[in-house]
Amino acid sequence: MLAQLPPALQxxxxxxxxxxxxxxxxxxxxxxxxxxxxxEPQLISQLTH
Structure with a gap:
């Protein structure tokens, strides 16, 4: 679970x-x-690139 979104998305x-x-x-x-x-959790990191 994510507590918050990565700063790049926020x-x-x-x-x-x-x-x-x-x-x-x-x-x-x-x-x-x-x-x-x-x-899938791995996709969150894909959104920041």
Missing amino acids: SLHLPLRLKLWDGNQFDLGPSPQVTILVK
């Missing part, structure tokens, strides 16, 4: 929500309009 301020494999979700901006379902 600073983006996008209208995006990440819904994680463990049920947690993180909003990358104030009004998310798109949700990405992340089914």
Whole structure:
């Protein structure tokens, strides 16, 4: 489980929500309009590159 998102994702301020494999979700901006379902923990590091 992630306690928080990596700083590279936190600073983006996008209208995006990440819904994680463990049920947690993180909003990358104030009004998310798109949700990405992340089914594997390894994919989080892929999003930061």
